[in-house]
Amino acid sequence: MVTLAEVAQHAGVSASTVSYVLSGKRSISTTTRHRVEQSIRELGYHPNAGARALASSRSNIIALMVPLRTDMYVPVMMEIAIAVATTARTHGYDVLLLTGEEGPDAVRRVTGSGLADAMILMDVELDDERLPLLRGTDQPSVLIGLPADTSGLTCVDLDFRATGALCVEHLAKLGHRDIAVIGEAPAVYERHTGFAERTLDGLRSRALELGVRLLHRPCDGGYDAMAVTVARILDERPSTTGFVVQNEQAVEPLLALLRQQGRAVPEDVSVVAICPEQVALQASVRLTSVSIPAQEMGRHAVERLAAKLEGRGEDEVVLLEPELTVRSSTGPAPSAS
Amino acid sequence: MVTLAEVAQHAGVSASTVSYVLSGKRSISTTTRHRVEQSIRELGYHPNAGARALASSRSNIIALMVPLRTDMYVPVMMEIAIAVATTARTHGYDVLLLTGEEGPDAVRRVTGSGLADAMILMDVELDDERLPLLRGTDQPSVLIGLPADTSGLTCVDLDFRATGALCVEHLAKLGHRDIAVIGEAPAVYERHTGFAERTLDGLRSRALELGVRLLHRPCDGGYDAMAVTVARILDERPSTTGFVVQNEQAVEPLLALLRQQGRAVPEDVSVVAICPEQVALQASVRLTSVSIPAQEMGRHAVERLAAKLEGRGEDEVVLLEPELTVRSSTGPAPSAS
DNA sequence: ATAGGCTGTCGAAGCGCTTCGACAGAGAGT
DNA sequence: ACTCTCTGTCGAAGCGCTTCGACAGCCTAT
Structure with a gap:
């Protein structure tokens, strides 16, 4: 391993000078700097991380x-x-x-x-x-x-609150009066990670403001759970025409189920997803979405x-x-x- | 920050003794060890990573x-x-x-x-x-x-070679004579990451041994690309009854397309996936798969x-x-x- | 000319730890 | 009783770097 001292010797300066060239914490003449940099390159010097951390109490x-x-x-x-x-x-x-x-x-x-x-x-x-x-x-x-x-x-x-609001707004503007929310898995709500609740909060309060009816159901990813959830939603609120999905694993199952039920997207029902851009683009229908940045x-x-x-x-x-x-x-x- | 020296003083021993308690590189009497450990706990001591790295030239x-x-x-x-x-x-x-x-x-x-x-x-x-x-x-x-x-x-x-072989074997044993392989995206093959080629190699050589016909087509993830690929495969080899998919993003599109074409899985066609266990379990059909561990x-x-x-x-x-x-x-x- | 202020460089201290060699004391072998 | 070996502990050196204070040399202002 090449050390600071070796670089200093090679460049004909003191160790501290090399250190100052590296850190730029004191002014160094151009000629000296160039000489030092040259030596660093020639010797392939890399400052030792441990020594640096010890001396500076910064580990970077x-x-x-x-x-x-x-x-x-x-x-x-x-x-x-x-x-x-x-x-x-x-x-x-x-x-x-x-x-x-x-x-x-x-x-x-x-x-x-x-x-x-x-x-x-x-x-x-x-x-x-x-x-x-x-x-x-x-x-x-x-x-x-x-x-x-x-x-x-x-x-x-x-801002998940605003995200929820935005979804409802979009659907309301399109004339949807009955919106169902396919939420995260129940475990997520139990864990209190907050974002799921905040989304829901945004959805609910804007729905209230806009006079839109909202039905929220948590849902595990996977087809079976989704089938049950969707069936129950449509049973309870047959007039549902808008869906908001937050759980990215639920996106594809939802689309498949709607298709299977003969409900066309977006002609019969609209779906808004809250998911990474990539998921929205690669789904079987290109999804209207709020992307997670x-x-x-x-x-x-x-x-x-x-x-x-x-x-x-x-x-x-x-x-x-x-x-x-x-x-x-x-x-x-x-x-x- | 608490240092080794402070621990040593607190315990009434030398710094090196504390160090040896920590590393176990020399034998320490039980009483001393206990005393030191006690001090470490009381003071909430954590060895400084930089100093350690410098002295031992090991960063852990x-x-x-x-x-x-x-x-x-x-x-x-x-x-x-x-x-x-x-x-x-x-x-x-x-x-x-x-x-x-x-x-x-x-x-x-x-x-x-x-x-x-x-x-x-x-x-x-x-x-x-x-x-x-x-x-x-x-x-x-x-x-x-x-x-x-x-x-x-x-x-x-x-062992992707063995993985490929295993997939063909399974399908062949079930009586499939025409197998199509939905490969990775073309970009993956161009990048020469190796695993895609090795899988293909395994597929091909076992197919040859077992007298099974194999058709390989690379495919990007996503529905549109898949639709084209599947159509082309079924056009070229209408007798295809077995599929192997390596690209995990292609799994769901493939299933959807087959369904759409009225081909039931597994009654009309069989699908083997090479993908993480989770993907295999969460797909719309529970997939026979070789899992990526x-x-x-x-x-x-x-x-x-x-x-x-x-x-x-x-x-x-x-x-x-x-x-x-x-x-x-x-x-x-x-x-x- | 002289004091004062810059600029660029150096030497030395020290960061907190590991590890080597030294050594005191206890136990075993003669 | 005396040496030999082992066990447990200590002191000191040093890992490679940063940084502080010192200072030589030069320029500018008086």
Whole structure:
């Protein structure tokens, strides 16, 4: 391994000079800088991460805590993780991948050992047990998701309330008066991750404002569960002409079932999905959808964190504005045409 | 931050003794050990990662390089990544998440800086440009996937050749004489990731042995592309009664199209999928499939790496045995019944 | 001419840990 | 009784870097 000292010797300067060339924290004459850079290149020098971390008490690593379970929104998670990793690199950070498995202990370990300079937490529950720890440390952190109490925290999330409202609005505008909501799996509501409730809240309150009737049913992914759910909905409210689906695994089963029942999309029923763009585009019908901006969320989180690490940036809740893209799965309500 | 020295003082021993308690590299009397452990707990001590890395030249970090593109087998990637992270923890390692973006430079950076002790590479191409670097360093590494030349490398992968053979065998045993293979997207073959070719190879050679006719067509995910592909296959070989699908995004479109054409699964046609278990279970028909053992691959990779880091373990290619699970999408060929 | 302020460079201290060699004391073998 | 070996502990060196204060040399202002 090439060391700083070797580079210094090769360039005929002192070690500190090389260090200052690298960090830019003191002015260096152009000639010296060039000579040092030349030596660095010739010797193929890479600063030793451990030594750097020890001396500067900065590891240049951001910890990313992803949920352990792989049963939900996997593509969204993955996209966020990759966006975090690439954005972090552009700010000079690497990303440490932690799973939720260790829970709060992971936060203690990372904070205590100086392994990472900051953390990003995904899959935050409303009353997450990691939050007190985050509040109690001076290590910057950003949550992707929204807990119940956001005081002293920085959060990034899609504005799911507005998302719900947007879906109802779109369908109402097309003349639909009876809307069914195929929600997330019951387990998701039980876990209190918040986003599902917030969506529902947005859906309900806008429905109320617009005088639209709303029926909400949680639903596991998969065909069998969906068949039961759809049957029950149509039984209970035969006049239903609009559907909102939040569970991305439910999208395709829903479409298949509607087709099977002889209900054409979008002629007889309209479907709005809340899902990643890719899912909306690859479904059997190109779906009118509010996309989940995974990339943007990851990018945002890192940028907030980078700002905090540089001393700028306050605690703040950033709710990304939802955007509804009209595609081929929604149209005027049959009775209204 | 609590330091080793503070723990030592609190426990009334020297710093080195505390260090030896922590590492277990020298024998320590039970009473001393207990006293030290007590102090560690009371003070909430966590060893500083940077200092440790510097002094021992071991970072206890494994780098995981995931592909940048999120257009393919995302669930598989995610599952592998999570398995890697959790398995690594049980061996005392953390995981650094690198994206393919930086390419070979990332390998240089990580190796040169001592950021990680070892690497796991995913999405390895047949003639990957990172391979020479790996061979040229003494840093242990494991590939998930199989390059053309495996000399001096450790690789873990599903035995895709055997997987292909297994699929043909199963269909042949059921009496199918004309089998169509819906392959990966053309881009996958162009990228030479190897696994698609190896599967095809296995399919073809077993088909030849068993006297079964095989028709292979690459296919993008999505309904439109699939419609074209299926139409062309049935046009060219109307006697086709067996399908093998490798592209997990193609599974649902294929089923939908067959249904639409009035061909019942499994009465008229049989479908075997090569996909993660979850996909096979959640499809509209419970699919007979060879599952892609993502978890096992991740676990295996870490264990090989841990072995290497401890000095045990040779370079070796581990091909995981495929397993075919019969579900409801395959049955006797109609003419054979 | 001289004091004052820059600019660019250097030396040395120290970050918190691991690890090597040294060594005191206890037990075993003669 | 004396040496030899082992066990458990300690002190000190050093890992490779950052950073602080010092200072030489030069330029500008008086």
